[in-house]
Amino acid sequence: MLDHFGLLAPFYEKVIPPPDVSRLRHLLKLPTAGRLLDAGGGTGRVASQLQTLVGELVLTDVSAGMLRQARQKAEIEISQAHAERLPFPDDSFDRVLVVDALHHFCNQELAIADLLRVLKPGGRLVIEEPDLNRFSVKMIAMAEKIALMRSHFYYPAEISAIVANHGHKARIESDDQVSVWVVVDK
Numbered sequence: 194m195l196d197h198f199g200l201l202a203p204f205y206e207k208v209i210p211p212p213d214v215s216r217l218r219h220l221l222k223l224p225t226a227g228r229l230l231d232a233g234g235g236t237g238r239v240a241s242q243l244q245t246l247v248g249e250l251v252l253t254d255v256s257a258g259m260l261r262q263a264r265q266k267a268e269i270e271i272s273q274a275h276a277e278r279l280p281f282p283d284d285s286f287d288r289v290l291v292v293d294a295l296h297h298f299c300n301q302e303l304a305i306a307d308l309l310r311v312l313k314p315g316g317r318l319v320i321e322e323p324d325l326n327r328f329s330v331k332m333i334a335m336a337e338k339i340a341l342m343r344s345h346f347y348y349p350a351e352i353s354a355i356v357a358n359h360g361h362k363a364r365i366e367s368d369d370q371v372s373v374w375v376v377v378d379k
């Protein structure tokens with residue numbers, strides 16, 4: 194099977210722009226002295242920007258190539274793991290973040306269940322995704338299918354419905370461009 198992210202890893206941060214740190218900071222209620230998990234965190238593009246705002250930062254991803262890049266960034270604890278089977282006990286993180294990765298996970302329902310499992314009661318999960326309601330995102334979804342990336346994009350309302358199936362209420366925030374943020378307080 195083609196390892197797209199393994200191939201892209203050395204160039205990833207040259208082509209993907211830096212994250213909107215001020216929005217993430219606001220949505221994640223940072224700073225915090227607590228622990229933040231960046232699941233599907235890739236090269237640490239986002240995690241490295243949040244590092245000084247959290248007590249402890251853990252990044253997980255399946256791609257060895259992406260994690261090789263992340264390891265070059267100081268102070269990020271890294272674990273190679275599927276978001277669907279996180280190697281952490283229940284209730285172990287104060288904040289859980291997923292940026293532009295949910296649609297790449299193998300099983301989004303299982304991943305959301307596990308992200309909520311590792312989140313502490315009182316903690317917050319933030320999922321940033323391209324907004325499938327946008328025509329440009331529909332085109333990206335089609336291009337990724339053609340590139341055999343096996344991604345599966347969900348509408349924001351569908352992500353909220355999965356969260357609701359696990360007994361939690363999601364709030365959706367949009368930048369009126371291409372991104373949406375699904376915010377869940379456990």
Ligand SMILES: C[S@@+](CC[C@H](N)C(=O)[O-])C[C@H]1O[C@@H](n2cnc3c(N)ncnc32)[C@H](O)[C@@H]1O
Binds near residue numbers: 232236254
């Ligand atoms: C588009 S990149 C986003 C990386 C990072 N969050 C960022 O915004 O820079 C998607 C990431 O999801 C990871 N990924 C794909 N399937 C995964 C899974 N089942 N569990 C964890 N990570 C996964 C890929 O390896 C890749 O690093």
